[in-house]
Amino acid sequence: xxxxxxxxxxxxxxxxxxxxxxxxxxxxxxxxxxxxxxxxxxxxxxxxxxxxxxxxxxxxxxxxxxxxxxxxxxxxxxxxxxxxxxxxxxxxxxxxxxxxxxxxxxxxxxxxxxxxxxxxxxxxxxxxxxxxxxxxxxxxxxxxxxxxxxxxxxxxxxxxxxxxxxxxxxxxxxxxxxxxxxxxxxxxxxxxxxxxxxxxxxxxxxxxxxxxxxxxxxxxxxxxxxxxxxxxxxxxxxxxxxxxxxxxxxxxxxxxxxxxxxxxxxxxxxxxxxxxxxx
Amino acid sequence: xxxxxxxxxxxxxxxxxxxxxxxxxxxxxxxxxxxxxxxxxxxxxxxxxxxxxxxxxxxxxxxxxxxxxxxxxxxxxxxxxxxxxxxxxxxxxxxxxxxxxxxxxxxxxxxxxxxxxxxxxxxxxxxxxxxxxxxxxxxxxxxxxxxxxxxxxxxxxxxxxxxxxxxxxxxxxxxxxxxxxxxxxxxxxxxxxxxxxxxxxxxxxxxxxxxxxxxxxxxxxxxxxxxxxxxxxxxxxxxxxxxxxxxxxxxxxxxxxxxxxxxxxxxxxxxxxxxxxxxxxxxxxxxxxxxxxxxxxxxxxxxxxxxxxxxxxxxxxxxxxxxxxxxxxxxxxxxxxxxxxxxxxxxxxxxxxxxxxxxxx
Numbered sequence: 001x002x003x004x005x006x007x008x009x010x011x012x013x014x015x016x017x018x019x020x021x022x023x024x025x026x027x028x029x030x031x032x033x034x035x036x037x038x039x040x041x042x043x044x045x046x047x048x049x050x051x052x053x054x055x056x057x058x059x060x061x062x063x064x065x066x067x068x069x070x071x072x073x074x075x076x077x078x079x080x081x082x083x084x085x086x087x088x089x090x091x092x093x094x095x096x097x098x099x100x101x102x103x104x105x106x107x108x109x110x111x112x113x114x115x116x117x118x119x120x121x122x123x124x125x126x127x128x129x130x131x132x133x134x135x136x137x138x139x140x141x142x143x144x145x146x147x148x149x150x151x152x153x154x155x156x157x158x159x160x161x162x163x164x165x166x167x168x169x170x171x172x173x174x175x176x177x178x179x180x181x182x183x184x185x186x187x188x189x190x191x192x193x194x195x196x197x198x199x200x201x202x203x204x205x206x207x208x209x210x211x212x213x214x215x216x217x218x219x220x221x222x223x224x225x226x227x228x229x230x231x232x233x234x235x236x237x238x239x240x241x242x243x244x245x246x247x248x249x250x251x252x253x254x255x256x257x258x259x260x261x262x263x264x265x266x267x268x269x270x271x272x273x274x275x276x277x278x279x
Numbered sequence: 280x281x282x283x284x285x286x287x288x289x290x291x292x293x294x295x296x297x298x299x300x301x302x303x304x305x306x307x308x309x310x311x312x313x314x315x316x317x318x319x320x321x322x323x324x325x326x327x328x329x330x331x332x333x334x335x336x337x338x339x340x341x342x343x344x345x346x347x348x349x350x351x352x353x354x355x356x357x358x359x360x361x362x363x364x365x366x367x368x369x370x371x372x373x374x375x376x377x378x379x380x381x382x383x384x385x386x387x388x389x390x391x392x393x394x395x396x397x398x399x400x401x402x403x404x405x406x407x408x409x410x411x412x413x414x415x416x417x418x419x420x421x422x423x424x425x426x427x428x429x430x431x432x433x434x435x436x437x438x439x440x441x442x443x444x445x446x447x448x449x450x451x452x453x454x455x456x457x458x459x460x461x462x463x464x465x466x467x468x469x470x471x472x473x474x475x476x477x478x479x480x481x482x483x484x485x486x487x488x489x490x491x492x493x494x495x496x497x498x499x500x501x502x503x504x505x506x507x508x509x510x511x512x513x514x515x516x517x518x519x520x521x522x523x524x525x526x527x528x529x530x531x532x533x534x535x536x537x538x539x540x541x542x543x544x545x546x547x548x549x550x551x552x553x554x555x556x557x558x559x560x561x562x563x564x565x566x567x568x569x570x571x572x573x574x575x576x577x578x579x580x581x582x583x584x585x586x587x588x589x590x591x592x593x594x595x596x597x598x599x600x601x602x603x604x605x606x607x608x609x610x611x612x613x614x615x616x617x618x619x620x621x622x623x624x625x626x627x628x629x630x631x632x633x634x635x636x637x638x639x640x
Contacts, residue, residue: 180364182351183329184425185381194377198368 037065037251045245065252075236075253079260082232085147086215089154093162093211094204096155101166101203102196105173112171119163127157131224138225145227153221158214162207169203170196205272213261233257280343282307282465283328283433288337290323297323298334299489305467310459312468314476315486316512321469324486325435328467330354341432352381357426361438363418365410371421372397372406378429396428399458416447420454427462436468440475452478473513477501485509501560507638510558515594517561517605521637523553530576530632533557537601542576542632555639563634564607566595566620567627575629581605583624595620597628 040048040058104115138144219234240250281304290298298320313321326332330351379389400420477497484494493505504510525532526549533541585596
């Protein structure tokens with residue numbers, strides 16, 4: 001009989017493969033991008049070499065990309081617009097998803113799975129096909145290529161990412177708490193506002209993260225449904241890599257976006273700690 | 280006028296009557312217990328008093344006013360739940376303040392009354408803790424404070440001690456008795472544990488299959504059960520099948536078949552030939568070496584088959600000549616106790632003519 005592996009070894013066997021995977025496919029590319037954002041673009045796209053091979057060639061490291069970003073208001077404006085779109089999308093998703101998730105969580109157990117399936121059913125068809133379908137809907141309404149179209153598309157695509165974490169949270173609530181609240185004098189609105197809502201904050205937070213962050217980087221929906229002025233950060237990054245083939249500039253935009261998201265998340269976390277304790 | 284009156288209340292779930300034509304009157308200041316096995320309808324009745332369920336027939340009146348149509352949040356009745364049902368996102372103080380905030384009391388009054396309520400349950404030091412930082416007994420005390428802080432006319436307690444371990448349960452029983460006496464609020468307590476019901480209650484309603492079998496004080500219930508269900512549910516009991524042979528004299532004469540003749544407390548109302556059972560509590564049955572117990576009117580020889588030693592007392596299961604088994608309880612600190620009997624040992628058991636209760640079929 002073989003000896004059982006020690007707990008330490010078992011832990012490494014379990015945690016090892018994903019750690020390795022993330023190290024190779026997340027940490028290393030991220031690092032490459034940080035370095036790339038401090039380099040010059042190559043003559044025919046890509047990156048210029050680190051050491052110059054002929055006189056007058058741009059080579060080595062530079063902060064020029066960042067100087068460009070901070071040198072023109074237009075970039076800050078597009079960032080701000082992206083955050084506004086992301087915030088509006090998140091709010092709209094929350095407003096639509098909360099009643100739906102609550103209805104699913106409070107329906108009979110055997111019907112819940114079917115309802116969750118219906119929520120994720122759109123994923124069964126291709127994302128682009130679904131966005132193009134909105135062109136057909138919005139065209140006759142004279143809304144195509146407007147900010148409204150972008151918002152509608154964003155909300156439509158991201159709604160399931162708000163419904164699922166909310167449902168997962170609400171489904172776990174102990175119904176005895178609502179009985180207790182009612183027994184102690186709370187009407188229907190008070191029961192929601194004082195019990196259900198505060199207990200669902202973790203679900204709201206998870207759904208917000210799952211909607212807000214992908215919307216910031218989204219380029220397909222503004223490109224298909226939006227007009228010329230509806231470009232977001234995602235479109236700029238996509239254009240830098242695939243259009244002008246200026247990798248360093250695209251890398252810089254990506255990093256600025258990451259930093260901006262981290263800053264927002266940090267501020268939100270600090271506000272959360274300062275306020276009342278979430279469940 | 281009783282504080283709470285339950286008038287011929289029936290609640291059906293499909294073909295099953297969970298509560299079947301129940302009538303009860305609970306007085307102000309009482310510690311009243313609904314006792315019965317699981318599924319007897321006691322929790323359904325409690326939910327109807329709280330307002331979470333409505334009777335199919337009958338009425339529930341609080342201070343003479345019919346509660347039908349009054350939702351739970353508008354009833355001056357609060358509940359302490361078995362699962363505690365404390366709000367996990369609120370501190371102990373916020374939990375206790377909840378009913379006061381719902382009643383829109385001024386902030387200063389809320390603070391004062393929360394402080395008083397926490398003091399009553401000895402949790403002043405825990406006001407800022409969250410429920411998941413409390414032990415089971417502390418959570419239960421928060422539940423009590425939250426239920427009492429708003430001075431309800433009635434506090435309903437749904438097996439509140441069910442989740443606690445034995446030692447803590449006993450401590451909480453004493454605390455409950457003191458708390459109820461101090462605050463003077465009427466308690467309606469639901470439990471399936473008969474020792475708990477006997478220890479806590481002023482009066483007990485014993486329920487079985489949706490019906491109330493008997494309502495009495497604990498000593499009356501224990502000493503004078505009205506039927507076999509109550510006799511066997513409240514405490515341990517020896518039940519001997521008998522027929523009344525004569526009821527006219529100073530004692531009731533019974534025929535116990537192969538066991539022979541028995542005498543029991545007089546019941547002039549019974550006609551000879553009435554069939555039933557004689558219930559005798561194990562502590563009323565005396566046990567001694569063969570040849571003793573001579574002064575007991577009902578006296579038999581037998582053999583010890585089993586014994587259950589629990590420290591303070593020992594229960595002996597004695598098989599009598601006719602194959603009838605009788606349990607006898609002997610306090611191990613009884614003065615003059617000669618010895619502990621062993622399994623297989625021949626003994627004499629007996630009980631006096633004034634012990635036992637006749638239960639008609």
